Amino acid sequence: MVFRMLVQSNNANGETYYxxxxxxxxFRVVGWEDGKNFKAGDVLVFxxxxxxxxxxxxxxxxxTSCVPPSAQKYDSGNDAITLGSGDFFFICGVPGHCEIGMRIAIHAV
Known part of the structure; x- marks a missing residue:
């Protein structure tokens, strides 16, 4: 499952992306990830x-649906998430926010 591939600590070998x-x-952050080459160990800061x-x-x-059947929630306002390898999907869980582009899809190698 995707959640076990996420690590909560910073990795000195990865890049940090804000x-x-x-x-x-x-709002409308969708597409921010386009053209970036993410790797396992990179840190996303929200x-x-x-x-x-x-x-x-x-x-x-x-x-895709903006209605996650299950999700890990972050709500500090300054969340650092270290990627494993694979596909990762992030949305805002506030009703209506995902639908207007508050979501990103990441592929890390």
């Missing part, structure tokens, strides 16, 4: 206002 760059994790957003790690079906 999701959404200077704008952070917000910065956002935790009063209005969160981060859910889900599967492809949850990403």
């Amino acid at each position: 999701v959404g760059d200077a704008a952070g994790w917000g 910065r956002y206002d935790p009063r209005v957003h969160n981060v859910l790690v889900t599967d492809e079906a949850g990403y």
Whole structure:
């Protein structure tokens, strides 16, 4: 399962990516991941206002439908997630946010 491939600690060998760059994790961030070459050990940092957003790690079906059957939830406003290898799907779990582009799909080798 995807969740066991995520590690909560920083890896000194990976790159650090700030999701959404200077704008952070917000509306219409979908596509931010395009053109990036993610590797196992890279760290994604999600910065956002935790009063209005969160981060859910889900599967492809949850990403596509914006209704995850199960998900790991982050809600600190400054979440660092280290990638394993494989496909990873992240959405905002606040109703309506995923549908307007608050989601990314990552493939790490």
